[in-house]
Amino acid sequence: MILPGSTLGVLGGGQLGRMFAQAAQSLGYRVHVFDPAADCPASAIANRTFTADYRNLEELTTFARSCAVVTYEFENIPVEPLWKIESLTHLLPHSSVLETCQNRLREKTWLKKNGFPHVPFAEVEVNDDLAGTARRVGLPCVVKTADFGYDGKGQKKATDEVSLAAAVQAFAGQRAVVERFIDFKCELSAIVARSAAGIARVFPIGENIHTKHILDFSIVPARVSAAVAREAEALAMAIAERMELVGLLAVELFLTDRGELLVNELAPRPHNSGHWSLDGGRTSQFEQHVRAICGLPLGDPGVREPSVMVNILGDTWIVPETGKVLTPDWSVILNHPRAKLHLYGKQEPRVGRKMGHFTVTDDTADAALETARALKAQLGAGRG
Numbered sequence: 261m262i263l264p265g266s267t268l269g270v271l272g273g274g275q276l277g278r279m280f281a282q283a284a285q286s287l288g289y290r291v292h293v294f295d296p297a298a299d300c301p302a303s304a305i306a307n308r309t310f311t312a313d314y315r316n317l318e319e320l321t322t323f324a325r326s327c328a329v330v331t332y333e334f335e336n337i338p339v340e341p342l343w344k345i346e347s348l349t350h351l352l353p354h355s356s357v358l359e360t361c362q363n364r365l366r367e368k369t370w371l372k373k374n375g376f377p378h379v380p381f382a383e384v385e386v387n388d389d390l391a392g393t394a395r396r397v398g399l400p401c402v403v404k405t406a407d408f409g410y411d412g413k414g415q416k417k418a419t420d421e422v423s424l425a426a427a428v429q430a431f432a433g434q435r436a437v438v439e440r441f442i443d444f445k446c447e448l449s450a451i452v453a454r455s456a457a458g459i460a461r462v463f464p465i466g467e468n469i470h471t472k473h474i475l476d477f478s479i480v481p482a483r484v485s486a487a488v489a490r491e492a493e494a495l496a497m498a499i500a501e502r503m504e505l506v507g508l509l510a511v512e513l514f515l516t517d518r519g520e521l522l523v524n525e526l527a528p529r530p531h532n533s534g535h536w537s538l539d540g541g542r543t544s545q546f547e548q549h550v551r552a553i554c555g556l557p558l559g560d561p562g563v564r565e566p567s568v569m570v571n572i573l574g575d576t577w578i579v580p581e582t583g584k585v586l587t588p589d590w591s592v593i594l595n596h597p598r599a600k601l602h603l604y605g606k607q608e609p610r611v612g613r614k615m616g617h618f619t620v621t622d623d624t625a626d627a628a629l630e631t632a633r634a635l636k637a638q639l640g641a642g643r644g
Contacts, residue, residue, distance in 0.1 A: 261555040262328045262350075264288030268550065269327030269349070271342075273300030273309065275604040275614065276333035276530050279538070281305040283546035289554075294323045301605045302333075315341050324348040329553050331507060333529055335362035352553040353507040353528045360503070361526045364437045365406040371523055374502050376495065378523045379514070384436040390428050394418055397438045403427040406435035415473075417441065442522060444514040448482055449533040450496035453548040453558055454505045462493040463545065463561040466533045467625075468512075474612060477632060478533040478569040479625050480540060484515060491521055499526070508549040510534065532571065532614070539600045539619040540567025565621040568632040572616040574609035576640055585609060592638045593618045598628075599635060 262268075268284050270277045273295030281291040281302050293306040296313055303309040308326070312319035314337050321344065324330060329350040339359045345351050360370050371378040382397050383406075384390045394401050405414035416431075418424040419441075447468045454460040467482035468475055482489065496511045503509070510531030512524045534545035543551075543559030551558050576588050593601045603616035620635065622628035 263554075266290070266328040266554075267292055267307070267326060268554070269294065269323060269330035270302065270333055271295075271314070271330065271337055272333035273297065273302035273306070274333055275301050275606075275616075277302035278305050278604060279535075279544075279546045279602075280331070280333060280530060280549060283544060284550045287547065287550060289550065292323060292326055294320065299607070304605050314338055317341060317344060320345065321348065331529070331549070331553050332358065335527065335529070337362070350553070353503075353505055353509070357503050357505060357507075357509075357528045361528050363407050364404050364525075365435065367526055368437060368439075374499075376499060376523055377521060379442055380440040382438045384431075384438060386433060386435055390431060390436060390438070391424055394424055394427070394438050397440050399424065400441040402439045402441055403431055404437045404439065405431065406437055442514050443517050445517055446482070446484070446515050447524070448484065448488075448492055448513040448515055448521075449478070449531060450492045450511045450513065451508065451531055451534045451545055451561075452493075452496040452500045452505075452511065453508050453545075453552045453561070454500045455552050455558060456506045456555055458501070459558060460497050460500055461548070461558045461561045462496050463534060463537060463541065463548075464563050465489045465492045466536070468533050472612070474573065474614075475532050475571055477629065478536055479629055480536045480567050480569075481563060481625060483625060488515060488519075488521065495521060495523065499523070503528075507552050508545060532617075533569070535602070535617050536567040536569040536619055537561075538602065540565050540621050566623065566625040566628050568620045568625065568628040570618050570620070570632050570636050571614055572603075572618065572639070573611070574613040574615050575611050576615070577609035578611065588639055592635060596620075596631070596635060598622055598631065 267290040269292045273293045278301040284291050290307045292308045293302045294310040298311045310323045324345040342355045368381045382393050400419040416427040418427045449466045451463040465482040467479040469477040510527040514522045530545045537544040542562045577585050593599045600619045620628045620632040
């Protein structure tokens with residue numbers, strides 16, 4: 261057990277690292293952050309920030325030796341240097357989990373090998389016949405880079421020969437994964453924490469609404485049947501156990517029109533869809549992550565109140581008619597008694613960039629969603 265007063269390390273200094281640091285410090289830990297950018301969001305919170313490339317073994321070694329345990333806040337970290345860390349300190353989740361989840365092909369293959377329901381896919385090696393593979397999988401399909409990718413980056417949907425030709429051009433010379441396009445009722449996420457002792461807890465299932473491939477709203481509890489929620493929870497628990505996870509894992513799922521649950525992606529870290537837990541949960545996903553990697557008892561992951569999380573993108577700062585950048589009128593959120601605002605300290609708003617989020621709680625998920633939609637519309641129009 262790693263007790264409060266110890267130093268925890270986090271690789272990556274984005275908003276997830278920032279909120280992890282806040283949770284850790286509230287429990288009495290010190291936090292060191294490692295990120296290539298000196299002004300990363302977590303640097304304003306961390307007790308110490310190491311600024312270097314992830315392949316800088318000298319700095320990475322110094323960082324690792326300063327920490328009782330190291331974790332990570334995103335998957336786009338080269339795994340080879342992390343093998344060095346594991347000989348110096350604890351790295352959780354283990355590097356093998358990161359290696360599997362940071363590559364779409366390895367991830368899909370792992371799901372298939374271990375018998376978990378997944379989106380049908382085919383592998384395309386460098387300079388292989390991507391068009392032929394896509395036709396065998398069937399149109400429409402989605403072509404994705406094998407390595408790295410999030411928020412819709414590194415993927416293209418092919419619905420006909422014209423869009424397939426565009427995908428072939430975009431992915432020329434790359435390893436790729438071709439997935440069958442799934443008609444689904446909704447997208448869900450199950451976030452599970454698991455300790456080294458094998459004790460696991462699943463947060464209530466979230467229902468996710470995306471706009472332009474970026475998460476827009478997360479609704480908790482998801483508006484699905486109890487049977488579907490139980491199946492999603494069981495899937496997340498089984499995947500975490502099979503991976504021998506220590507830490508946090510987000511399992512993104514499709515609920516198909518036929519009522520099947522298919523695993524879409526895995527993320528071995530806190531997840532955007534779990535931000536609701538900061539205000540609507542008995543234990544936040546970030547505190548649960550700290551508890552899991554430190555060997556503390558896991559907290560109650562239940563819902564205090566039905567909640568809706570809304571991402572605030574850089575688009576909110578930009579006036580569509582002129583392109584001028586103006587500060588949003590935060591009083592729209594701050595004046596509402598059931599809303600909470602979270603900003604990430606990023607200085608430059610850009611289209612599609614996650615700058616913050618807000619959460620709305622209410623007596624029902626539908627009521628919270630209605631209020632969240634109204635506040636989002638007002639925030640987009642209001643300018644301070």
